Amino acid sequence: MSKGEESTGGRQNVSILANTTEAFLGAVYLDQGFTACTKILEKYLFSKITEIIDTESYRDNKSLMQEIAQAKFKSTPRYELESESGPDHDKVFTVAAYIGETRYGVGQGKSKQAAQENAAKITLEMINKN
Secondary structure, eight states: OOHHHHHTTGGGOHHHHHHHHHHHHHHHHHHHOHHHHHHHHHHHTGGGHHHHHHHTTTSOHHHHHHHHIIIIISOOOEEEEEEEESOGGGOEEEEEEEETTEEEEEEEESSHHHHHHHHHHHHHHHHHHO
């Protein structure tokens, strides 16, 4: 990982982590075969399946917000970029989430995607309070 990527939170970036895991498992499969890959999955993933399903940690806030918005408000949420600040190598994006014409949560992040995810999380908290 580059220093720039690491300094902007790359080690916590879910997309990077998922892609790295996929590449690692692919490399193990190609080098060691199916059995070795299965052993890794059994040790580190399969043992956590019940917890993952029970906590719904496989669902991201944007997807969950879309499901709730469509079921409860009959509307698909949208995100509007409100601002971006900071130097090009270290930007902070601010995004607002809307359901219909109502402005809900405002989130920030090092990418537009991260800001949308944060805005969705805040929106879900707002909806759940009401």
